[in-house]
Amino acid sequence: MKTATAGRAAVPAGPNPGILPQRKPTLWQTVVKDFRRNKYKYLIILPVLVFFIIFAYKPMYGILIAFKQYKPTKGIWGSPWVGLENFRRFFSDIYFFRILRNTFLISLYGILFGFPVPILFALLLNEIRSDRFKKTIQTASYLPHFISTVIICAMLREFTYSDGLINDIIAAFGGQRVTFLQFSRYFRTIYIASDIWQGFGWSSIIYLAALTSVDQEQYEAARIDGAGRLRQAVSITIPGILPTIVMLFILRMGSILGVGNEKILLLYNPRTYETADVISTYTYRQGLESMDFSYSTAIGLFNSLINIVFLLSTNVISKKYTEIGLF
DSSP states (O other), X not given: OOOTTTTOOOOXXXXXXXXXXXXXXXXXXXXXXXXXXXXXXXXXXXXXXXXXXXXXXXXXXXXXXXXXOOBTTTHHXXXXXXXXHHHHHHHTOTTHHHHHHHHHHHHHHIXXXXXXXXXXXXXXXXXXXXXXXXXXXXXXXXXXXXXXXXXXXHHHHHHHSTTSHHHHHHHHTTOOOOOGGGSHHXXXXXXXXXXXXXXXXXXXXXXXXXXXXXOHHHHHHHHHXXXXXHHHIIIIIHHHHHHHHHHHHHHXXXXXXXXXXXXXXXXXXXXXXXXXXXXXXXXXXXXXXXXXXXXXXXXXXXXXXXXXXXXXXXXXXXXXHTSOOOO
């Protein structure tokens, strides 16, 4: 008896020849499909995109001024091209090393003394068990952040005058009165200390938020094993918020030359230029006071490039040793 398959040719294994293979969707089809699926989300972020396009990306066209001898009457395209001349002029400027040194030192001291303060404050605040007392301390620490920089600088001037509060305290202990802001050696200390006081409470918010994500079962296990609060903080709390600390540190390093000019402009004077003059204030004087737009743009572009280098370098080092990075 012959089987039903006798005399038939063997059918090779593989996809069904009766079904056509599906074509891979094109990029445009993928984009359209994703937009239809998430159209309301795209509408929500549309105002943000428009804002950055108008106020962040469109002005980047002005970078061309750094490579030209810009004349407002001729416009950007009509001004003569000078290449890297403005950068060479900056590097050979007699104040180049002074402003670079001041910018680096103020940023470095701000990181060394200012960056750990919000972390320590958040850790200490996290140990407070009374909610009412904790909220009171938080509110008091946030208040300086909402005071205008102009008001802060006016307060600092009043406190550091020869007859101000700080000198009254010094005189009460037998010291001599000093007008601090008239001496360059005191400027960095005043600037950094006031920065820490004004910002540590507000900066601690993100660390307090990160602390809420630490697994509470780890604390219970540590207490059972006999670990005290200090040991719990070192072994559980700090490792738990380490990714947040590293991310914020990378971002801080990305603005190492971005010392703001507003506060310094309100506090410094020609007598304190030796330690107070930074890249942003020098750019302000060259661009708005001397009307040298090309030169000031070149200085600003140099500042941004150095910040990018520090950001990328810190990110690479962080990913290598901690496996945490922005990208």
